[in-house]
Amino acid sequence: MNRVHIRTYGCQMNERDSEAVASQLVARGYRIVDREEEADIVLLNTCSVRDQAEQKAIGKMGHLAKRKRRNPDFVIGFMGCMAQNRGPELLERLPDVDLIVGTQRFHHMPEYLDRLTASRESGVPVPSSIVDLEEETGSQNTIREHLPERRKVSAFVSIMQGCNMACTFCIVPKTRGRERGRPIGEIVREIEELAADGTREVTLLGQIVTSYGRGEIPVRNGKSPFVQLLERVHEVDGIERIRFTSPHPRGFNRDLAEAYRDLPKLCNYVHLPLQSGSDRMLRRMNRPYSRKKYLEIVENLRRNVPDMYFSTDIIVGFPGETEDDFHQTCEVFDRVGYDMAYIFKYSKRSGTPAEAMEDQISSEVKEARNQELLGRLEKLSGRRNQALVGTTQEILVEGPARKGPYFTGRTRGNRVAFFEGNERLVGELVEMYVDRATPSSLYGSLVLAGVDT
Ligand code: 5AD
DSSP, rough: EEEEEEEESSHHHHHHHHHHHHHHHHHOOOOESOOOGOOOOOOOOEESSSSHHHHHHHHHHHHHHHHHHOTTTEEEEEEHHHHHTTTTTTHHHTTOOOOOOOOOGGGHHHHHHHHHHHOOOOOOOOOEEEEEEEOOGGGGGGGOOOOOOOSSSSSEEEEEEEEOOTTTTTOOOHOOSSEEEEOOHHHHHHHHHHHHHTOOOEEEEEGGGGGGGTTTOOOTTOHHHHHHHHHHHHHHHHHOOOEEEEOOOOOOOOHHHHHHHOOTTOOOEEOOOOOOSOOHHHHHTOOOOOOOOOOOHHHHHHHHHHHEEEEEEEEEOOOOOOHHHHHHHHHHHHHHHHHHHHHHHEEEETGGGGGOOOOOOOHHHHHHHHHHHHHHHHHHHHHHHHHHSSSEEEEEEEOOOOOOOEEEEETOOOOOEOOOGGGTTTTOOOEEEEEEEEESEEEEEEEEEEEEE
């Protein structure tokens, strides 16, 4: 009765939350299994950013509920953003669900599962479903455990929770609450422990990392709390690469641009959500920057780090988006020359200001704009990768590729690379000569000077 399968929807923050929950469950004597069919307990860690993500998890739970009707001891639960967003309403639709746990209560999962399984084993009637969507002071400090059995070359570290921005399209401030950061010392300690276990790369995570510690930790020597944190993480021995996601463009002041110049471990890759290249749309989205300002940030970063790689988030089909607005997005898209982009078709979220906006865009137009940007991305990304053919790139070896005889890793610019390798190279920084490229991947051979294979 103690085999748990956790399925995660959505962003890296959710991945990280699931891992912390898994780790807390293991500490309580539960076993984590990769296959849902083998589990006694299935938890869905959910996403609310778009309707599609919610529908997927609801559909999945419908299937699990059928299995539960055949086997009443089977435990099923929702956790994360959709749990927080929709709460008990989910039970009306799916009355078989045992557990609904919100984004500030992940760490109560072991106790709730104990309660549900204990009543089953003792034959006492099953308690009614547990719903817990409370806010909890300090809950940001509970996402810290990592699964011990798997050595992770590259690890996510949650530095904060919540978002104080008010983008008119976005449900996240509702699902994740106000911004709350973890103390620098605790974050650094977690990273030191990871490094001692073989982690070489960390990605600092939060809904809006550039706001880390604002109002709590004073600005020092013109450096924001986030930049102070980067400097401290930079000092951790064994960590070779630092990344972060997601920042907000307005956090890109001089101190952060200089951090890229001055901190060699900070990788030359930045995810910089644009959302739209039209000032009119940015205003309607309540994004506090202009197209001009955004492009200045990009130029400034390129000045400090000439071979910077850029990634972004774009929403197509936001209410009122005209052909001209979209054209402006395409222009910025090409001007920046994104290496990676996540393109979202606008999805109406209940309770957000954009829900009530007029001029909602048809799904056909959204799809056409989505395809247009995907085409541009493929061209830009392909060109960038092609330019790397014939060069030598530093790769952090992550492990065997899922398919084929290759090993895989990433360049500092976050390009995925495939090459012939072996287990002993996992966790090593190696040089790879790039033989060929596709828009998404690099293929090459290792230059193994001084490395004993
Ligand atoms: N519809 C479509 N995309 C959205 N995003 C956030 N809210 C919505 C929405 N309602 C996208 C934004 C954000 C990313 C995480 O998800 O681009 O940066």
